[in-house]
Amino acid sequence: MAGIVKNQLHLNGFIYYKVNSKSGRTYWICKRGKAKECSAKAITLAAAGGALTVVKGDEQSPQSHPPNREEGQAVKVVSNLKRLSQEHPGMPPAQIFRYELTAVPSGVLSQLPEREKLKKMMRRERRRDLPKNPVRLSELGAIPERFTKTLLGGNFLLFDSHEDPNSDSSNSDGENEQNRHRVIIFGTRRNLELLGRSVIWFLDGTFKVYPGHVVQIFTISGLVKRTKSSGEEEVLAAFLPSKKEEHYGQVLEEIIAAAREQQVPFAEPVRAMSDFELAILNSIKEALAVTELQCCFFHLGQSMYRKETDNLKITLSYCQVQQEGLQVAYNNPGDREVKIGSHMLLALAFIPPDEVKDVYKDLVRILPAELKPVVKYMKENYVVGTPSTRGRRRTIPAR
Numbered sequence: 001m002a003g004i005v006k007n008q009l010h011l012n013g014f015i016y017y018k019v020n021s022k023s024g025r026t027y028w029i030c031k032r033g034k035a036k037e038c039s040a041k042a043i044t045l046a047a048a049g050g051a052l053t054v055v056k057g058d059e060q061s062p063q064s065h066p067p068n069r070e071e072g073q074a075v076k077v078v079s080n081l082k083r084l085s086q087e088h089p090g091m092p093p094a095q096i097f098r099y100e101l102t103a104v105p106s107g108v109l110s111q112l113p114e115r116e117k118l119k120k121m122m123r124r125e126r127r128r129d130l131p132k133n134p135v136r137l138s139e140l141g142a143i144p145e146r147f148t149k150t151l152l153g154g155n156f157l158l159f160d161s162h163e164d165p166n167s168d169s170s171n172s173d174g175e176n177e178q179n180r181h182r183v184i185i186f187g188t189r190r191n192l193e194l195l196g197r198s199v200i201w202f203l204d205g206t207f208k209v210y211p212g213h214v215v216q217i218f219t220i221s222g223l224v225k226r227t228k229s230s231g232e233e234e235v236l237a238a239f240l241p242s243k244k245e246e247h248y249g250q251v252l253e254e255i256i257a258a259a260r261e262q263q264v265p266f267a268e269p270v271r272a273m274s275d276f277e278l279a280i281l282n283s284i285k286e287a288l289a290v291t292e293l294q295c296c297f298f299h300l301g302q303s304m305y306r307k308e309t310d311n312l313k314i315t316l317s318y319c320q321v322q323q324e325g326l327q328v329a330y331n332n333p334g335d336r337e338v339k340i341g342s343h344m345l346l347a348l349a350f351i352p353p354d355e356v357k358d359v360y361k362d363l364v365r366i367l368p369a370e371l372k373p374v375v376k377y378m379k380e381n382y383v384v385g386t387p388s389t390r391g392r393r394r395t396i397p398a399r
Contacts (some may be wrong), residue, residue, distance in 0.1 A: 006079050010056055013067025016042050038064045074111035085122035090151050093119040136213055160187040161252040167281050184239040185252050191235040191257045196266035198222025203274040214239040245279035252287035275299035276382045297349055341367045345378050
């Protein structure tokens with residue numbers, strides 16, 4: 001029995017590769033012919049109605065090896081897996097395996113590539129119809145409509161300053177200036193509903209997993225009660241061009257505006273939790289009517305000590321203890337000055353908010369010179385902040 005799968009001829013347990021077509025005939029060579037292990041050839045003729053006629057096959061041109069029908073069936077299984085990965089882009093490869101490979105005979109399974117290789121092939125097949133990833137934000141332009149919808153057809157793009165005529169970025173002069181301030185927010189109506197029901201919001205940014213042409217992914221989560229327990233759900237995500245107050249504030253304002261536009265019942269949270277980043281705290285106090293702000297001390301310690309990769313040439317420098325030279329001094333058992341100084345900076349979190357700036361000034365005078373980059377980082381992000389360029393945000397005391 002003959003059939004063609006992905007430009008391969010499957011005939012009586014043998015696989016042939018296509019050489020060329022001429023005068024309605026297609027010429028094939030054995031799969032092992034490229035390695036000069038077999039010289040068998042085949043010729044097929046496409047008849048009316050799509051039927052395939054074998055003019056020359058394994059009887060006229062014998063193979064030098066036995067047939068392997070399981071190998072041919074494995075090729076068909078792989079082809080089917082690739083097709084399903086394209087038809088169901090939201091389904092993980094492992095889930096497709098569970099549905100499709102359960103009934104496959106063990107002999108055919110033995111002929112399949114390793115699972116990790118299969119997953120790579122399926123992901124590559126999905127990327128085949130995707131647009132090329134932009135290297136710079138200026139290359140992104142308008143987001144294609146297919147990426148602004150969920151698999152069920154609902155809206156997934158809540159806001160894009162590139163398309164908003166009232167946004168600072170779209171009114172800027174020049175494309176570079178426009179993209180430098182671009183803010184993109186992703187979420188669904190259901191996400192807004194969940195967030196509107198939550199009495200507490202968790203706001204945080206991540207720098208480990210984000211597209212290379214933005215500074216961070218800023219997430220907002222809520223605490224939604226279920227039948228037997230409560231669980232935190234990450235419901236909204238925004239691509240931000242900086243860690244500035246103006247962009248955090250813009251995200252919060254646009255989320256509230258989107259809920260109002262979609263007529264979603266939306267109650268602002270009573271409490272909000274984030275790290276000690278001053279820009280986030282100022283934005284929360286101005287955009288939300290929260291009565292209680294809580295900060296995570298663990299995040300503060302991590303932000304001081306960890307080393308951020310600056311492969312995007314971000315204007316805001318990340319100068320922490322782990323930067324070259326300071327880590328050695330920090331762990332020096334014979335001189336604890338750098339470590340004690342670092343802990344003193346972290347202790348600013350326990351100072352009453354209206355006294356933080358004065359205590360910070362006194363602390364700077366006694367800290368070792370090696371900590372100057374860290375002191376600068378703490379000042380810009382947690383004590384004083386970075387001035388807003390939107391020109392309408394008031395200064396709020398550090399928390």
